[in-house]
Amino acid sequence: MPGAALPTAPSIPSAPVTSAVLDRLRAIVGDKGLIVDEQDKLPFVTDWRGTLAGQAAAIVRPAITAEVSAVVKLCYDNGIAIVPQGGNTGLMGGATPWPMHRGIVLSLGRMNQVLNIDPVGYAMTVEAGCILETLQDTAARHDRLFPLSLGAQGSCMIGGNLSTNAGGVQVLRYGNARNLVLGLEVVLANGDIWDGLRALKKDNTGYDLKHLFMGAEGTLGIITKAVLKLWPAPKDVCTAWLAIRDPKAAIDLLSEAHAASDDNVGSCELISRACTDMVLRHIPGTQDPLKAETEWYLLLEWSSARPRQDGGTGMSDRMEQFLADQLEAGRVLDAVIAQTEAQSRNMWRIRESVAEASRTEGPGLSYDVSVAVSRIPEFIASGFEAVLAILPAIRPYPLGHIGDGNVHFSFMGPKGMDLGTLSQYSAAITRAVNDLVTSMGGSISAEHGIGIEKLDELQHYRSRTELDIMRTIKRALDPKNIMNPGKVLRLG
Template identity: 80%
Template sequence: MPAALPTSPPAIPTAPLTAEMRQALRAIVGEKGFIEDAHGKQPFVTDWRGLLVGSAGAVVRPGSTEEIAKVVRLCHEHGIAIVPQGGNTGLMGGATPWPAHTGIVLSLGRMNRVLDVDPVGYSMTVEAGCVLQTLQETASEHDRFLPLSLGAQGSCMIGGNLSTNAGGVQVLRYGNARNLVLGLEVVLPNGEIWDGLRALKKDNTGYDLKHLFMGAEGTLGIITKAVLKLWPAPKDVCTAWLAVRDPRAALEILSEAHAASEDNVGSCELLSRAAIDLALRHIPGTQDPLKADTPWYLLLEWSSARPRRDGTEGMSGKMEQFLADQLEAGRVLDATIAQTFGQSRNMWRIREAMAEASRAEGPGISFDVSVAISKIPEFIDKGLKAVRDILPTIRPYPLGHIGDGNLHFSFMGPKGMDQQTLNQYAAAITRAVNDLVTSMGGSISAEHGIGIDKLDELSHYRSKTELDIMRTIKRALDPHNIMNPGKVLRL
C-alpha cells in the first residue's frame, strides 16, 4: 500500500504505437505473444494491490532473448517506451505503467526455462520469467538450496526479484538478491545483448556490471537470464514461535542465538500481536501458534546442512536449551517449537501472508525501511509516537526482518475510514516516518524499491551528488528514456 504517490507525474515518452509498429511487433513475437485488447491488457497494467492502473498500447510477451532484443531495438528506433514486467507482484508500482504510457508492457512470463543446474558447482542458470518457487523446487530436486524466499514466491519471477534486489526472510544468513547472483544476461535499451552469464565467484576484470542492473527496476535494461548461487540443502531445521518481552529483548535473543545455534540462524522475524491477528482474520487455515498476552513475538528458525543423527540433539535440542535459558533470563515469556512440517508451515504462512491480509483488511499505509539493528527498538517507539501524533486512531501492525534491520512499519486506517480520507494524512505521516529514518542513518527503502510510490521521496532524501550520478548512468545507457520511464528517478 502506498505511503504517498508522487505529486505530479514525470515526463515520459509518449510516441504512440502505429499500425506499422504493431504489425512489426506481432511479427517478432507471434500472435500468442502480442496482446492489444483492453481485457487482455488489464492484468498487466494494474498493480498487484489494485491501487495503480496504467495504460499501454500493447502487451508484448517475447519467448527468447533474441526476440526481446528485436523488440527493444525496434522501440529504440521509434522512441517507444517500454515497461518491463515479471510476475507483477511488486508493492511500489515499479512494474506498472503510468496512465500516460502509450508504449508497451514487455512481459517476461514466457521466458521460463531452467537452462542448467550444476550441483557440483552449486549454481543454476535460468531465464528471467521463471517463478521463484519453481526454482526453489528445482534446486531441492538436486539436493541444493536457493535461499531467496518471500511471500509472493508462488507467482513472482526471478527477473523481477533481481531487478528490485529483493530481500525476504533469509537475508540474515544469505544476503539479498544481489548476493545470490554470479552472472547476468541483459538486453540494453538500444537492443544490444550483454552476455555476462559467467558462473565465476572471482572475476576482477573491470567494473562488475551485473550490480548495475540489480536494483535498477528495469530502468537501465532488461534482465533476461541469470546464474544463481546455490547452497547445500538444509537437513535439520527447527522453527520456533516466541512470545517476547519487547523488541529490545528480541535483539538480545538474536544476538545470543548465533552462538547457541553454532551460527545456524536462518531467519529471525519480529511480529506485533496486531500483525498476527491481521493474518489470522484474513488467511484461511491459519492458526495461532501461541496464545500469549504480549504485544511482541519472534519467529526464529535454525537450520543445518548436516542431518540429525540418532542419539544427538540436533537443532531442536539446541533450540530447547536456548529457549529455556531465555525464559530464565526473562526475555522469552512463552514459546513453542514446531513438531511437524505442518506446524512450521502454519507459522511461516502467518508471516508471509501479511501483504495479502492487509489488502483484505482495507485502507492502509506501509513503509519498508531499515535502520541499524541496534536502533530498531528506538525507531519503533519514536515512529509509533510520531504517527499517532498525526492520526491518533490509526492502527499499527509493525513487523519485519529484525536480523537485517529491515522493518515493515505498517498501519491500517482507523476503522470506518476510507482510502481517500486516509490519503489526506499520508503526506504528513510519510514525512514524519522518513525524517525519523533519515535522522537515524537509515534507508527509506530496504527491499521493495522505489518504483512510482517513492519517486518523490528518493529525490527528497538522497543527496544531489548521488542523484546526479544516477541520472548520468541512466542517460548514458538510455538517452531516449524509453526503459521503464518515470520510475526511480525524475530526469
C-alpha cells in the same frame, strides 16, 4: 503505500505504437506473444494491490532473448517507452505503467526455462520468467537450496526479483538478491545483448556490470537470464514461535542466537500481535501457534546442512536449551517449537500472509524501511509516537526482518475511515516516518524499491551527488529514456 498520493507525473517518451509498429511486433513475437485487447491487458497494467493502474498500447511477450532484443531495438528506433515486467507482484508500482504511458509493457513470463543446473558447482542458469518457487523446487530436487524466499514466491519471477534486488526472510543468512547471482544476460536500451552469464565466483576484470542492473528496476536494461548461486539443502531445521517481552528483547535474543546455534540462524522475524490477529481473521486455515499475553512475537528458524545423527545434538535440542535460557532471562515469555512440518508451515504462513490480509482489512499505509539492527526498538517507539501524534486513532501493524534491520512499519486506517480520508494524512505521516529513518542513518526503502510511489522521496532524501551519479548512469545506458521511464529517478 496504499492510500498515498502519487508523485507528480514525470516527463516520459510519448511516441505512439502505430499500426505499422504493431505489425512488426507481431512479426517478432507471433500472435500469442502480443496482447492488444483492452480486457486482456488489464492484469498487466494494474498492480498487485489493485491501487495503481496505467495503460499500454500492447503487452509484448517474447519467448527468447533474441525476440526481446528485436522488440527493444524496434522501440529504441521509434522512441517508444517500455515497461519491463515479471510477475507483477511489486509493491511500489515499478512494473506498472503510468496512466499517460503510450508505449508497451514487455512481459518476460514466456521465458521460463531452467537452462542448466550444476549441483557440483552450486550454480543454476535460468531465464528471467521463471517463477521463484519453481527455482526453489528445482534446486531441492538436486539436494541444493536457492535461498531467496518471500511471500509472493508462488507468482513472482526471478527477473523481477533481481531487478528490484529483492530481500525476503533469509537475507540475514544469505543476503539480498544481488548476493545470490554469479552472472547475468541483459538486453540494453538499444537492443544490444550483454552476455555476462559467467558462473565465476572470482572475476576481477574491471567494473562488475551485473550490479548496475540489479536494483535498477528495469530502468537501465532488461534482465533476460541469470546464473544463480546455490547452497547445500538444509537437513536439520527447527522453527519456533516465541512470545517475547518487547522489540529490545528480540534484538538481544538474536544477538545471542548466533553463537547458541553455531551460526545457523536462518530467519528471525518480528511480528506484532496485531499482525497475527489480522492474518487469523482473514486467511482461512491459519491457526494461532501460541496464545500469550504480549504484543510481540518472534518467528525464529535455525537450520543446518548436516543431518542430525542418532543420539547427537540437533537444532531442536539446541533451540530448546536456548529458549530455556531466554525464558530465565525474561526475554521470552512463552514459546512453542514446531514438531511437524505442518506446524512450521502454519507459522510461516502467518508471517507471509500479512500483506494479503492487509488488503482485506482495509486502507492502510506501509513503510519498508531499514535502520541499524541495534536501533530497531528506538525506531519503533519513536515512530509510533510520531505517527500517533498525527492521527491518534491509526492502528499500527509493525513486523520486520529484524536480523537485517528491515522493518515493515505498517498502519491500518482508523476503523470506519475510508481511503480518501486516510490519504489526507498520508503526506504528513510519510514525512514523519522518513525523516525519522533518515535521522537515524537508515534507508527509506529496504527491499521494495522505489518504483512510482517513492519517486519524490528518493529525490528528497538522497544527496545531490548521489542523484547526479544515478542520472549520469541512466543517460549513458538509456539516452532516449525508454527503459521504464518515470520510475526510480527523475531526470529533470
